[in-house]
Amino acid sequence: MNSDNTTQSNVIPDRLRSRFVRLIGSWEFLLLGVGILIFIFNTQASPYFLDPWNLSDATFNFTEKAMIAFAMALVIISGEIDLSVASIIALVSTCMGFAVQLGVDTPGLLFIALIVGVACGAFNGFLVAILGLPSIVVTIGTLSLFRGIAYIVLGDKAYSGYPESFAFFGQGYVWWVITFEIVLFIVFAALFYVLLHRTSFGRSTVAIGNNPTAALFSGIRVARVKFILFVLTGVMSAVAAVCLTSRLGSTRPSIAVGWELEIVTMVVLGGVNILGGSGTIPGVVIAAVVMGMVTFGLGLLNVPGIVMSIFIGLLLIGVIALPIIIQRARSRVNA
Amino acid sequence: MTSIRLSRDVLLTLALIALVFLVYLRFPDFAAPQSLLDVFNDTSILIILALGQMAVVLTRCIDLSMASNLALVGMCTAMLNSAVPSIPIPLLVLLAILLGALLGSINGLLVWKLDIPPIVVTLGTLTIFRGLIFLLSDGQWVNAHEMSPAFKALPRYSLLGVAVLSWAALLCVVCMYILLTRTPAGRAFYAVGGNPDAAVYTGINVGRTRFNAFVLSGALSGIAGYFWVSRYAVAYVDIAAGFELDVVAACVIGGISIAGGIGSVAGAVLGALFLGVIKNALPVINISPFWQQAISGSAIIVAVIFNARSERRAGRIILKQAEKH
Numbered sequence: 001m002n003s004d005n006t007t008q009s010n011v012i013p014d015r016l017r018s019r020f021v022r023l024i025g026s027w028e029f030l031l032l033g034v035g036i037l038i039f040i041f042n043t044q045a046s047p048y049f050l051d052p053w054n055l056s057d058a059t060f061n062f063t064e065k066a067m068i069a070f071a072m073a074l075v076i077i078s079g080e081i082d083l084s085v086a087s088i089i090a091l092v093s094t095c096m097g098f099a100v101q102l103g104v105d106t107p108g109l110l111f112i113a114l115i116v117g118v119a120c121g122a123f124n125g126f127l128v129a130i131l132g133l134p135s136i137v138v139t140i141g142t143l144s145l146f147r148g149i150a151y152i153v154l155g156d157k158a159y160s161g162y163p164e165s166f167a168f169f170g171q172g173y174v175w176w177v178i179t180f181e182i183v184l185f186i187v188f189a190a191l192f193y194v195l196l197h198r199t200s201f202g203r204s205t206v207a208i209g210n211n212p213t214a215a216l217f218s219g220i221r222v223a224r225v226k227f228i229l230f231v232l233t234g235v236m237s238a239v240a241a242v243c244l245t246s247r248l249g250s251t252r253p254s255i256a257v258g259w260e261l262e263i264v265t266m267v268v269l270g271g272v273n274i275l276g277g278s279g280t281i282p283g284v285v286i287a288a289v290v291m292g293m294v295t296f297g298l299g300l301l302n303v304p305g306i307v308m309s310i311f312i313g314l315l316l317i318g319v320i321a322l323p324i325i326i327q328r329a330r331s332r333v334n335a
Numbered sequence: 336m337t338s339i340r341l342s343r344d345v346l347l348t349l350a351l352i353a354l355v356f357l358v359y360l361r362f363p364d365f366a367a368p369q370s371l372l373d374v375f376n377d378t379s380i381l382i383i384l385a386l387g388q389m390a391v392v393l394t395r396c397i398d399l400s401m402a403s404n405l406a407l408v409g410m411c412t413a414m415l416n417s418a419v420p421s422i423p424i425p426l427l428v429l430l431a432i433l434l435g436a437l438l439g440s441i442n443g444l445l446v447w448k449l450d451i452p453p454i455v456v457t458l459g460t461l462t463i464f465r466g467l468i469f470l471l472s473d474g475q476w477v478n479a480h481e482m483s484p485a486f487k488a489l490p491r492y493s494l495l496g497v498a499v500l501s502w503a504a505l506l507c508v509v510c511m512y513i514l515l516t517r518t519p520a521g522r523a524f525y526a527v528g529g530n531p532d533a534a535v536y537t538g539i540n541v542g543r544t545r546f547n548a549f550v551l552s553g554a555l556s557g558i559a560g561y562f563w564v565s566r567y568a569v570a571y572v573d574i575a576a577g578f579e580l581d582v583v584a585a586c587v588i589g590g591i592s593i594a595g596g597i598g599s600v601a602g603a604v605l606g607a608l609f610l611g612v613i614k615n616a617l618p619v620i621n622i623s624p625f626w627q628q629a630i631s632g633s634a635i636i637v638a639v640i641f642n643a644r645s646e647r648r649a650g651r652i653i654l655k656q657a658e659k660h
Binding site: 081127131132133134136137138140141142143144145146147148149151152154155156253257258261264265268274275304306307308309310312313314316317320321324325 | 397445449450451452454455456458459460461462463465466467469470474572577580583584587593594623625626627628629630631632633635636639640643
């Protein structure tokens with residue numbers, strides 16, 4: 001996780017470039033361009049792509065992951081990481097499934113999901129923020145632990161029999177092709193935008209990621225902010241767990257396995273610095289849509305999921321390597 | 336510093352013995368020499384991988400692509416063997432090492448030349464390598480009957496009552512020990528992880544050292560890839576999926592600091608053995624294997640709390656704070 005900036009030189013320019021130039025040169029703009037290209041490519045590649053119902057189905061590829069990615073973005077901006085998110089989904093889903101067997105109905109299930117999500121997040125937060133342990137190791141530990149508990153409870157069995165009304169969260173439509181999940185996605189995108197870019201809490205998060213010691217000396221309660229961020233990630237994982245469980249209609253301990261890596265990929269693709277200190281919610285939103293469209297478009301072309309993952313992997317390394325290569329080339333020309 | 340490390344390794348050894356003793360109380364045959372040798376043999380691949388991961392972690396990096404590297408190399412050797420059975424096995428093992436090192440060097444180059452954070456690079460190559468296996472094999476399995484008898488026999492072949500796979504792990508342990516404690520290249524790993532800025536001033540090329548660590552972990556993944564496929568006599572896309580986390584877990588339990596610069600070969604081996612004993616003991620004492628994941632997760636958390644305490648005692652935290660500026 002740690003890296004050092006021994007080779008980086010920070011030259012402060014005489015004046016900032018104009019707002020317009022900065023917008024054009026921004027990461028989000030570049031990503032949007034990539035997204036539009038992929039969209040055009042998809043429409044050419046398959047005649048079924050532009051069907052509204054198909055597009056609506058395609059949103060399931062990213063909505064649940066993106067909801068967690070918003071919280072993950074804040075965690076990564078603060079200089080930490082949470083690899084246990086997919087395991088929190090598994091544990092939340094298992095607890096809900098267990099409750100269903102006892103006859104708990106939909107409001108009760110939502111309450112249980114929230115409690116378990118908060119508890120998992122608080123556990124991570126306690127270890128990282130209060131005890132000061134490295135988050136990457138702690139959350140690899142809780143990744144095993146949370147899913148491990150799901151395996152102990154379920155073994156090779158599965159829970160099903162969720163109440164009728166519970167199906168709405170993952171399968172319901174608000175209006176025409178607009179799913180409940182996409183509405184939730186937009187609402188959370190807006191909420192996290194405000195939280196990160198328009199509140200002092202968001203500024204504190206960025207400050208902590210840039211320099212935790214300086215943040216502490218400037219009066220930011222570093223441990224508390226980090227703790228809250230981990231709890232927030234737990235809550236968002238619980239929300240995703242409700243949507244996913246509702247959509248699948250059953251719980252297996254292997255639910256959402258491997259999502260943590262896809263979510264981190266989404267966040268990094270969205271221009272969030274993996275070392276902390278910078279990143280935007282619009283970037284993550286665009287990255288989520290781009291990743292969803294790549295997956296969906298390749299799916300229409302009958303490309304197997306595992307081959308899509310090559311594409312995602314190349315995208316991840318490519319989008320980070322490309323600006324570095326361009327910058328190097330540019331500075332070589334100037335020198 | 337040395338005394339702290341030593342006492343940590345001793346403590347871990349005691350914990351390991353206590354663990355074996357607990358199982359022994361329920362099931363005496365578990366502690367029989369042959370049974371313990373079997374456990375060691377079963378853990379050999381994890382030990383080999385943990386050694387490679389340790390080299391990378393020492394330099395403040397992390398290699399999440401090890402299991403995918405293993406699977407890709409394993410698939411390549413299996414397909415090569417089934418297509419051209421006449422290739423001698425030692426040559427095949429050499430090819431596995433070279434291919435693994437080549438894949439590792441991709442990680443290393445991206446970290447060294449482009450300064451991309453290692454976690455991002457290896458997250459990317461994790462999925463890319465795994466996908467390449469599918470492209471290569473078209474999703475097909477290479478089954479036992481397609482492999483030559485010699486290919487499958489090597490890891491099981493017994494030398495002085497110990498399987499070749501165990502000998503391979505021991506050889507890796509010895510080489511790694513010599514590399515890390517008796518050569519400048521090995522000291523460089525510690526120097527780069529302990530304080531990269533200071534390492535530069537002592538004339539160590541930080542990027543190059545990290546590159547070396549990634550090549551090393553790749554080569555060890557390559558060996559492990561051949562042994563995995565030949566031992567289980569099957570190769571398919573998903574072999575060893577998720578195993579990278581077990582490898583990191585072994586390192587953490589072994590007291591290797593994720594912040595770099597701290598760790599010993601003994602720690603990595605003990606950490607791997609700790610997980611190996613748990614994995615082998617559970618079915619013996621009639622606990623469902625489904626408990627394994629939660630137990631190793633708890634072990635990681637306990638180990639990391641313990642690591643932090645011992646590192647703090649050594650006064651490292653103060654230095655850490657100063658470095659961040």
